Structure formats: C-alpha cells, structure tokens
Amino acid sequence: MPIPVHLITGLLGSGKTTAILRLLDYRPAAERWAIVVNDFGEVGIDGAVFGAVDGISVREINGGCLCCVGAMALRASLPRLLREQRPDRLLIEPSGLGHPAGLVDLLTAANLAEHLDLRAIINLLDPRRLADARLCASELFRAQAALADVLVATHADVASAADLERFAAFAASLYPPKAAIGRCVDGALDPAWLELPTAVGEGGPIISPHAGGLAAAPAVGPRFALPAIDAPQRLEHASDGRHACGWRFPASWVFEAGALKQLFDRLDCEPPLLGIERGKGVLRVAWDRLLFNAVAGDACRVQPLAWRRDSRAEFIAREQAQPDWDALGAALLACRSPAD
Known part of the structure; x- marks a missing residue:
C-alpha cells in the first residue's frame, strides 16, 4: 500500500x-x-x-x-x-x-x-x-x-x-x-x-523555475549526517541569493542561556547581526539543551529539547547584505559559560 x-x-x-x-x-x-x-x-x-x-x-x-x-x-x-x-x-x-x-x-x-x-x-x-x-x-x-x-x-x-x-x-x-x-x-x-487529497496533477505538469530543474548535484553536495567533533567547526553555503553560516561546538561545551537569548533576539538590529533574516540554534546550557528559534523583527522563541549531541547554530542572510560572520562567531563564543 x-x-x-x-x-x-x-x-x-x-x-x-x-x-x-x-x-x-x-x-x-x-x-x-x-x-x-x-x-x-x-x-x-x-x-x-x-x-x-x-x-x-x-x-x-x-x-x-x-x-x-x-x-x-x-x-x-x-x-x-x-x-x-x-x-x-x-x-x-x-x-x-x-x-x-x-x-x-x-x-x-x-x-x-x-x-x-x-x-x-x-x-x-x-x-x-x-x-x-x-x-x-x-x-x-x-x-x-x-x-x-x-x-x-x-x-x-x-x-x-x-x-x-x-x-x-x-x-x-x-x-x-x-x-x-x-x-x-x-x-x-x-x-x-x-x-485530504492533493490536487497536484489535475492541471497538468509542474515545472520548477530553478535553473537546471532536477540536475545532478555537484561533487561537494548535501550530507546526511555530520561527524562528532572535539573543536568548533564553521560551515557555510550560498545559493539563490542567500548565504547561510553555521557553527558546531563540542557536545561537552556549555553556554549561558540568557546570553544566547539576547543574541538571537537582536537579529538584524545591530552588528554583528545586521542583515540576518533567520537564526536557529540547539545549544547546551547548564541544565538542559535548548532550541533557539528566531526571525528578524520577532522575539526569539526558546524551548527545551531532548537533543544530547553537539551544540549548533546557524544564521541566514541575503547574499548582498551579509554580516561580519567572524564577529558573529566571536559573539557566539562569548556566550559560552565561564565555568565551562
């Protein structure tokens, strides 16, 4: 079936x-x-x-x-x-x-x-x-x-x-x-x-407007899983006028929840967050792992999560309005707990 x-x-x-x-x-x-x-x-x-x-x-x-x-x-x-x-x-x-x-x-x-x-x-x-x-x-x-x-x-x-x-x-x-x-x-x-059923197909074929349609992926393409790490790692991707920059941190690292909330709350408000449209993170804090979910112009939503692997955060900006990614990475590192 x-x-x-x-x-x-x-x-x-x-x-x-x-x-x-x-x-x-x-x-x-x-x-x-x-x-x-x-x-x-x-x-x-x-x-x-x-x-x-x-x-x-x-x-x-x-x-x-x-x-x-x-x-x-x-x-x-x-x-x-x-x-x-x-x-x-x-x-x-x-x-x-x-x-x-x-x-x-x-x-x-x-x-x-x-x-x-x-x-x-x-x-x-x-x-x-x-x-x-x-x-x-x-x-x-x-x-x-x-x-x-x-x-x-x-x-x-x-x-x-x-x-x-x-x-x-x-x-x-x-x-x-x-x-x-x-x-x-x-x-x-x-x-x-x-x-509910879908009406797709009732009005004829669907054609994607993306150049190349379903063309073969490049040699360096999507991954299904990320290996464990023992040091911070930065990953970037750009296409269709957007640029994504993300960081992974070792599972043992602990961050300050309040500092992270303040950072995610300031998307597109001040450096180094100017130009950022979207931010998400799953990060370890003293008592739990928390999901930080933010869109520019809105307060960040925070909720606990049963994730028990690495900490990670990612931000998306328009290609022509990218922030200083190095400064943003430093701001994330500044949220690390001093007791860690």
Missing part, C-alpha cells in the same frame, strides 16, 4: 518545524513515522530537533534545496528510507528557500509514485508578512501559495486583526480555491488536513 506523504512548506520562519513537532503528537503508538528535513545551510538544526523525538526516523539533507541541489541526495536516500524503515507515514519539510514544484515532480515520478501517496500540500504563512509588498511580489512566495492545497496562517495569536484580514483576502483571491484555509497557534495544525 502506498505510504502517505505530506509536504509542509513555507518561507523561513513560517513555523514549519514547530508544526511538524505538534503533528507528531498525533502519531498512533503502533505506527512508524519518518521525516525528511532539508536545511538550506550545512549545519542541520532541524535534524537535531526531530532527532530528539523518540520513535521517529529522520533523514537530513543539508546544504541546498530539495528542488535542485538536494534532489539527487533525496533520490538516493528516499528509497533506502522506505526500504529500511518501512514508515507508515512520511513528512517532508523542505527548506524555506526552496520551490516545492521540483520536489513534487520528484515524488510523483514513475519510480516513486507507486510507493507514495502524496496528500494535501500544506503551506504555512505568517500573516504579519503580507504587509510587505516585496514579499507579495516574490516568485517563491507566490509559487508556494499557488501549489498548496491547504493554506494556514501561523502565529495567529500575535498577528493583528488587520494581518488576519489581509490573510483572509489573500487566501480568497487564489484560484483554484484551496481545499482548506485555517489559522494556528504554536504550530497546532488540524490533523484532519493530513487526510
């Missing part, structure tokens, strides 16, 4: 990771679920988040989007995941910078279509960003919304009435109409949306 597959799409900071974590709460005890997570950068923050959840198989594809650079890696890893883990359900979180059309083409190709049942594509949208004319004119934003079967306004608890009205008007303007339109708080999606 084909395995249900769910694409959870959305721009950077839309709440994809949080939403998938909440969906895992609905997993029946007897079912095996798997997640394929695609981080634009090389460090793999989201893989660490999902890897801390018991009973979930996780495959990471880092260093590029699944629709283009990461496509070859996904082609190689997905059949192996299905064969080895035999999941009852598969959730896929593409990079917020990726065009989902190329990924849909891959999942509906002849060699995979007989094994996969692609369900409704869920697109998450922060309604507060609809006031930004540049966002609304973005090809990526419009493509993600157009391809979706379900459109969801995230962060509805902190969005204004005007934000939600703009979202409702935007959703109503889309044609064909969506199978479902909704709102959510703290990533709590309606699990009934997982059972």
Whole structure:
C-alpha cells in the first residue's frame, strides 16, 4: 500500500518545524513515522530537533534545496528510507528557500509514485508578512501559495486583526480555491488536513523555475549526517541569493542561556547581526539543551529539547547584505559559560 506523504512548506520562519513537532503528537503508538528535513545551510538544526523525538526516523539533507541541489541526495536516500524503515507515514519539510514544484515532480515520478501517496500540500504563512509588498511580489512566495492545497496562517495569536484580514483576502483571491484555509497557534495544525487529497496533477505538469530543474548535484553536495567533533567547526553555503553560516561546538561545551537569548533576539538590529533574516540554534546550557528559534523583527522563541549531541547554530542572510560572520562567531563564543 502506498505510504502517505505530506509536504509542509513555507518561507523561513513560517513555523514549519514547530508544526511538524505538534503533528507528531498525533502519531498512533503502533505506527512508524519518518521525516525528511532539508536545511538550506550545512549545519542541520532541524535534524537535531526531530532527532530528539523518540520513535521517529529522520533523514537530513543539508546544504541546498530539495528542488535542485538536494534532489539527487533525496533520490538516493528516499528509497533506502522506505526500504529500511518501512514508515507508515512520511513528512517532508523542505527548506524555506526552496520551490516545492521540483520536489513534487520528484515524488510523483514513475519510480516513486507507486510507493507514495502524496496528500494535501500544506503551506504555512505568517500573516504579519503580507504587509510587505516585496514579499507579495516574490516568485517563491507566490509559487508556494499557488501549489498548496491547504493554506494556514501561523502565529495567529500575535498577528493583528488587520494581518488576519489581509490573510483572509489573500487566501480568497487564489484560484483554484484551496481545499482548506485555517489559522494556528504554536504550530497546532488540524490533523484532519493530513487526510485530504492533493490536487497536484489535475492541471497538468509542474515545472520548477530553478535553473537546471532536477540536475545532478555537484561533487561537494548535501550530507546526511555530520561527524562528532572535539573543536568548533564553521560551515557555510550560498545559493539563490542567500548565504547561510553555521557553527558546531563540542557536545561537552556549555553556554549561558540568557546570553544566547539576547543574541538571537537582536537579529538584524545591530552588528554583528545586521542583515540576518533567520537564526536557529540547539545549544547546551547548564541544565538542559535548548532550541533557539528566531526571525528578524520577532522575539526569539526558546524551548527545551531532548537533543544530547553537539551544540549548533546557524544564521541566514541575503547574499548582498551579509554580516561580519567572524564577529558573529566571536559573539557566539562569548556566550559560552565561564565555568565551562
């Protein structure tokens, strides 16, 4: 029987990771679920988040989007995941910078279509960003919304009435109409949306706008796992007008939670954080490991995580507005506990 597959799409900071974590709460005890997570950068923050959840198989594809650079890696890893883990359900979180059309083409190709049942594509949208004319004119934003079967306004608890009205008007303007339109708080999606079918394929083939489409990955491409380290490591990746820079720190290193929160709270506000749109980190503090999840203009969200490997952090900026990455690395090091 084909395995249900769910694409959870959305721009950077839309709440994809949080939403998938909440969906895992609905997993029946007897079912095996798997997640394929695609981080634009090389460090793999989201893989660490999902890897801390018991009973979930996780495959990471880092260093590029699944629709283009990461496509070859996904082609190689997905059949192996299905064969080895035999999941009852598969959730896929593409990079917020990726065009989902190329990924849909891959999942509906002849060699995979007989094994996969692609369900409704869920697109998450922060309604507060609809006031930004540049966002609304973005090809990526419009493509993600157009391809979706379900459109969801995230962060509805902190969005204004005007934000939600703009979202409702935007959703109503889309044609064909969506199978479902909704709102959510703290990533709590309606699990009934997982059972909706997708309309993909009803209107003809999907063509990815990325140059090269599903071309072969370069020799130095996405990795599925990162080895253990005993010294700090810096990793970078750039494509499609964005630059990601990340750091990994030894598992034994301990950081100050308050200093990290202050750092992540200041995205795009002052040096060395000017120009940064997105920041995430999974870092060890005195009493636990914490996930730091931040978008420029918002307060950083912090939550405990059952991750027990290396500490890691990653930031994304526009290519033409990169910060001083060396200074940012130094700022992260300054958050290390003096007692460590």
